[in-house]
Amino acid sequence: MYVNDNNGYFPPYVVNGKGDKKGQRTWFFGHESTKAGTAEGDRDLDKTAGPLYPYIQEVGKIEVCQGFNYEGALWKEKFKGASYGYGYNWLLGGRSGGAPMHVSQVRSAAKVILFGDCGQVNTFQQPASPSKPMIEEFYILSETENTAHFRHNGSANMLFVDGHVESFKPYPGSTDTRIKGETVGRIAAKGDTTYFK
Template identity: 35%
Template sequence: MRIRIERVWGWVRAAGRGYSIMELMVTVAVISALGSLLLPALSRARAQTRQAQCLSSLRQLGLACALYWDDYQQRAFRYRTGKHRDGVIYWFGWLQDGREGERAFDPAAGALQAYLTPSTVGLCPSLRYASSAFKLKASGPAWGFGYNLNLSAPPASPAIDLSLVADPSRLGVFADSAQINTFQLPATPERPLLEEFYYVHQDEPTVHFRHEEKAQLVFADGHASGERLRLEAQDLRLPAARVGRLPAEKLILQPGRGSSR
């Protein structure tokens, strides 16, 4: 009788004979080893995809800003416009007053909405809304980026003139943003929670370094880059959230020639 020989996973066996326990154990071990090698790579690939989507949104915001400035004689919009109905109009839209996590939100009232498509451009896929350490401000996800508060003139002052900025390539306009809340339920001092936040400033920890401990920001000239979290600038009330401050030179206005400031 002729016996047919087959090679399986490097083992030689006679046709019709089942696998031995040793063969099965080796096969399982090989598959497990391959899985342990592939899973981190897949995780990094997903993170890089989310980071790319976020960067695309920031660049769209930068372009929308440039179009707005062209239409309004290079004047920057304010962070907050004022009260409307039972809420407030901010640069990103109208947010109702009321309980945290239950407030209505309408992006149509935002300063840049006429220049933005699609409407989801304000959301970052790396902001983990489903986390137990996260609290909503509106009834659902609203906005994931912060506006440079230095560009928002006080209510009684003229709007900031961007044409007088010395070097637009060094002035950050939008960045990944969030803050640690300890004062609005369900957050407490004993249970700090991460939440959306809508402006960034060199003196406040409201920048979210959510892309492998980097925050992405777009500058007034339209280019975007990442900034690494510095330990001395981190909000240590919730270290795992990776919230902190950007260096002042990324956000402070530096007037150029022709400025009286």
């Protein structure tokens, strides 16, 4: 629906603020108005100000995956509370600050992922550390990053541009299993863009 309403373009992955709005960002799922430097978990997010908001019937339900363990002791917040449990194919969204793709540039709507189960193992931002890895929501599904989150009995669900869903197992050798019970990895070999453009 968004693509139809926006001349065939996918929503931007993120738009960075300029001038007096520097440090503020509008993600595909909401607007972050918190000042730059605010610690993760303390950042504000206005979900009604993201480009996808008009297409989500119930904010607080559809964009938060019930399979993500938000109550776990090793869950690390990105914003104040759960924000978005699915990653976006950021090649479609123009990566960080680039121009979103037009639907005519997609090789095959039945072969290119739009959204999917996503997460990240964080060891570099408090309260996480190398000795205390934590799982957090993440927003990028890409051809290079280990961010597919296999949280459904060892599988990750991916929504394709044409609207169908497929379940994937981790690509061999890609998994990060530093957190017991959480598996994060890729669905294809590193650099393989088969599912991304």
